[in-house]
Amino acid sequence: MDDFKAFVKTIPAIREEVANGHYTWQQLYEFYVLYGEDDPMWDTYKKSHMDLTGMLDILKNIDLDALSKSFEGLQKILNLVSTFVVKEQPKTQNRQWYDD
Template sequence: MEKKKKLHPSVQKFKEFVALNPQIAKEVKSGNATWQDLFEEWYLLGEEDTRWDAYRGERKEQPVVENKKDWMSQVMGAIKNLDPDQVQGQISNLSQAISAVQSVLTQFQGKGSGGAPGQMKNSPQHPFSFRKD
C-alpha cells in the first residue's frame, strides 16, 4: 500500500484559504497567475493583506487573537517539520560562505598594507615574518 504524503501545514492552510476565496482558483484557471506565485504571496503577506481584497466576497475580519494563534501554530508546525540533517547542512553552507568572504577580505587587506599579491601566495604561512639584516 502506498502512503499518501501529508501536506505541509502551510500548504494545507493555503488550500483552506483558497476554498474560502474561490476567486483565487478562477484567477489561476484564467492564466493570470500561477499557484506557486499565489502561494508565495499568501505565505509572505498573510491572509489579511489588502492584496487579497479583490478575491474576497463579504467576509468578517478575524479577531487578532485568532491570528496570533494561527501564527504560532504555523511556527510550531514548521519547527516540528524541520529535518536536523538539513538544518546542519544549511549551517555548514553558511559557515563556508562566511569563510570565503573572510578569505577575500583578508586578501584585500593584505594588498592594502603594501604586500604584492604574488608575495602572499609564495610566502610561507608564518604568523610573524622576520628578516635577517
C-alpha cells in the first residue's frame, strides 16, 4: 500500500480522475497491484502532467550562454540572407492629372 501511495504522489493527475468519478481509489490500487507501475495505462497520466518542479528542472538544465550564442548565430544568418533578398519597390503609376 505504501508503494501505491508513493506512486500516486508522483502523478497528481490520477487524483483528478478519482475526483471526477472516472475511477475509485480501490480500482486504481487493484490495477496497480495486478499490473504494476510500468503498465501502459499509467503512461497517459505520466506524460500529460508536467508539474512546476519538472518545468523548473528543465529550465535549470538549460545553458543560457549556449542558447544566447545560438540566437546570435541565427540572427547573423538572417541578416546575411536579408542582404541577398531583393526588395521590390511597389510599382506606382506616375500618372498626372493631364494623363486622363
